[in-house]
Amino acid sequence: xxxxxxxxxxxxxxxxxxxxxxxxxxxxxxxxxxxxxxxxxxxxxxxxxxxxxxxxxxxxxxxxxxxxxxxxxxxxxxxxxxxxxxxxxxxxxxxxxxxxxxxxxxxxxxxxxxxxxxxxxxxxxxxxxxxxxxxxxxxxxxxxxxxxxxxxxxxxxxxxxxxxxxxxxxxxxxxxxxxxxxxxxxxxxxxxxxxxxxxxxxxxxxxxxxxxxxxxxxxxxxxxxxxxxxxxxxxxxxxxxxxxxxxxxxxxxxxxxxxxxxxxxxxxxxxxxxxxxxxxxxxxxxxxxxxxxxxxxxxxxxxxxxxxxxxxxxxx
Numbered sequence: 001x002x003x004x005x006x007x008x009x010x011x012x013x014x015x016x017x018x019x020x021x022x023x024x025x026x027x028x029x030x031x032x033x034x035x036x037x038x039x040x041x042x043x044x045x046x047x048x049x050x051x052x053x054x055x056x057x058x059x060x061x062x063x064x065x066x067x068x069x070x071x072x073x074x075x076x077x078x079x080x081x082x083x084x085x086x087x088x089x090x091x092x093x094x095x096x097x098x099x100x101x102x103x104x105x106x107x108x109x110x111x112x113x114x115x116x117x118x119x120x121x122x123x124x125x126x127x128x129x130x131x132x133x134x135x136x137x138x139x140x141x142x143x144x145x146x147x148x149x150x151x152x153x154x155x156x157x158x159x160x161x162x163x164x165x166x167x168x169x170x171x172x173x174x175x176x177x178x179x180x181x182x183x184x185x186x187x188x189x190x191x192x193x194x195x196x197x198x199x200x201x202x203x204x205x206x207x208x209x210x211x212x213x214x215x216x217x218x219x220x221x222x223x224x225x226x227x228x229x230x231x232x233x234x235x236x237x238x239x240x241x242x243x244x245x246x247x248x249x250x251x252x253x254x255x256x257x258x259x260x261x262x263x264x265x266x267x268x269x270x271x272x273x274x275x276x277x278x279x280x281x282x283x284x285x286x287x288x289x290x291x292x293x294x295x296x297x298x299x300x301x302x303x304x305x306x307x308x309x310x311x312x313x314x315x316x
Contacts, residue, residue, distance in 0.1 A: 009038030027095035155205030272301035
């Protein structure tokens, strides 16, 4: 399967530069969101023959994109378990970790996955359709209070309570099992002229909840502290403010509350140094070729010698 069809890699040059491949050509790296393999192939082009890349992707479709290269190994699992599965492969340290978060173009284009607001499809939204509860299950089981929280926290929509109770009224007459049924239930809640944006926010909220994307991201970031030695690089591309804020805080302070800790001399105690103080964004040329890059925010950090207390959240 062609990567140009599956997914065009976002901010490719900045991503590879951020990983520091030029000084680690024989290193070990992780592509935590393998997908179409676009970033991985670019990395392989720059690395020497003794290098190694471990790709993570829980979507079975990603297996069709495995490069014919002995330097690459796909681990078909959620990247939240990165530390455990690397250990199973005999790996305790890597030189760099790259994560391109969110949903790939391929996943959006597959109607049956239920990620897109275009057309009608089963209300699924699972990254791995064989594991966990679907969005339809979520809609059927969550109370209006729980749906309000999901719409507010992950969709950042106005009056999430009204949207939640609209869903409750609709599901009283029939189970909501398709994307069109969900949109029909919420059509009266969408601001005039901004309907697509509203539905995209609703779908985003449900997708994040279904896949526990924020919990997985937290686990990945915490695991990076142990996996990266001093000088190792962490590169993360995010697409909405919730992810970006989490990444920014963690890279700056080593925690999600962004609480800064200093020693008795006033020196900052943090597991990472920011390589770029501000997020890197796509230029106009890239946005024209790849519109998905418009909302991308890339952040880069380098591992310091400081290590906080190890986390116990990353377990299979």
